[in-house]
Amino acid sequence: MNIVLDNRLNEHPLISVVTPAFNGKKFVASYLSALELWKRANVEVIVIDGSSEDGTVDKLMSAPGIDLIVSEKDDGIFDAMNKGVSICRGLYIGILNLDDRYLPNTIDLIESKILTNPNSIIYGGLKIGEQDSNVVHLSHTNIQQGMIGHPAMFVARTLYLELGGYDSYYKVAADYDLTFRYFNAGVKFVELPDVLTEYTPGGFSSSNEKLSIIETTRIQKVHTRKGFAWFVIKVLLRISKHQIIQLMSR
16 A cells, blocks of 8 residues: 555544545645544544546645545545545544535534444435535435435444445445445444535536446345346336436536
């Protein structure tokens, strides 16, 4: 593992935050600005960079608040997440993309729930963009219909060790697969009413919507034990609906 920065001082952080990055220089200033507001002494921030070529690492290395940076080629965003999780030391782990931001009180809210909820998943809502009114808050109780907000989710490190990390078979929906697996394994979910993360739309899954539909439907098929015919019909219906919505929005 090619560690290019190691400023870790706290041997026993309460929370670890893993940030996958690749050629994201344009997002660094906003990421660091938000980091100043939510970073705490009991939080370690680990950046897993996929060998960026646009100066992303240089900008991150010169900023306070980053505890560890690894920069080397990887097999995609979920491989980067698994790599980061493997070196985390916190009791709970959050995954925060470089173009997303925790709100200033996010860590405090998570910290208030950790000691009374060991071996759990703690999560809240997402604010899409900067508008406070544009909030998405999907519940784990409806996981068969869709994914809860992954950028607003904190997972006990013991769960990663016991149940495994992100399945690299999936290119855009491995976070949904992981959450569904944990749900089926009987993991306790702690749902907070609060908005925890500002999410920036237009990421990899948004730009690969057909693949996202196929993978999401396959995950639902696998974890609910549906048949192949159900899978094919669902995919066709969802892609058709997506195409109709695109046409109507033009």
